[in-house]
Amino acid sequence: MSWESPHRLWLLIGVLALAVGYLVRQRRSSRYAVRFTNLRLLDRVAPRRPAWRRHLPAALFLSMLALLVGGFARPAADVRVPKERATVMVAVDVSTSMLATDVEPDRLAAAKSAAHKFADSLPKEFNVGLVAFAGSAAVFVPPGTDRSALHTGIKRLAEGSTGVQGTAIGEAISTSLEAVRSLDTEAAKDPPPARIVLLSDGANTSGRDPGESAGEAVQAGVPVHTISFGTPAGYVDRGGRPIKVPVDGETLRAVAEQTGGGYHEADTSDELRGVYDDIGTSVGWRTERQDISARFIGLGLLFAMAAAGGSLLWFSRLP
Secondary structure, X not given: OXXXXXXXXXXXXXXHHHHHHHHHHHHHHHOOOOOOOOHHHHHHHOOOOOOHHXXXXXXXXXXXXXXXXXXXXXXXXXXXXXXXXXXXXXXXXOOHHHHOOOOOOOHHHHHHHHHHXXXXXXXXXXXXXXXXXXXXXXXXXXXXXXXXXXXXXHHHOOOOOOOXXXXXXXXXXXXXXXXXXXXXXXXXXXXXXXXXXXXXXXXXXXXXXXXXXXXXXXXXXXXEEEEEOOOXXXXXXXXXXXXXXXXXXHHHHHHHHHHOOOEEEHHHHHHHHHHHHHOOOOEEEEEEEEEOHHHHHHHHHHHHHHHHXXXXXXXXXXX
16 A cells, blocks of 8 residues: 555644643543542442543544544555456448448448447447458457547548458458457456457458358357448449449358357348347456545544444533
């Protein structure tokens, strides 16, 4: 334990001075001689004074002052706090084909809107991360509970964000799995319960095979839920020349079925609100340096109430 404001502990000298003053006063009181000679009568008419109990309220009061001074000095200590480890990775396709307007206003904008809605639907204590992928995949936002950072990352998604052309669904799954494995120091040996939500038009054109990465997800026990954005008639305009980019829903469906996830069409993406229902929870621990002055103040208040209660009970007055 350490103190954030150790100079305030000098106030303990005042508490010590009060304790010394109390002891001196008690010694002076005991010096008075008994001048009443009829001790039997004195024993009957004089009220019985408690022995050790008369010092207890004062001791509790001084202890309360010492504890409040300790709290005022802002003590801090390493505290183990629980941390929810359940994790959801959202992977969004930012390839050129996602600019097709067969889904209004375009596939990428629809995917970003769905990602925003899904993030808002998740429990606040869940860790959520963001992966962007085109010809390669990259973690845009590491998994965590900061929803504002997640929404900012989703807004930053744009065509070609990864700098490599193509659509690498397999790479997106593998990158998401790696992010889950790096959640905390326990994740390598004790993986957290996790899900991957992948939003794409489904036409895999580069990187590792989606089936291979899906097998990796199966081994890790991480279902992949997929949302397909687009239609068979989709196209993008390149210099006035239309290029067909038909949606490949079968690839996304196969990945979802292989991993035990769910497959969704763009117009039914609200169904994803139930993705986290069976994710389960796993509570881990992390060590944080925290202010523990509340402990001192709380204990000091208990001592104050005990001092007041004892004084009222034995002396019919507050200390």
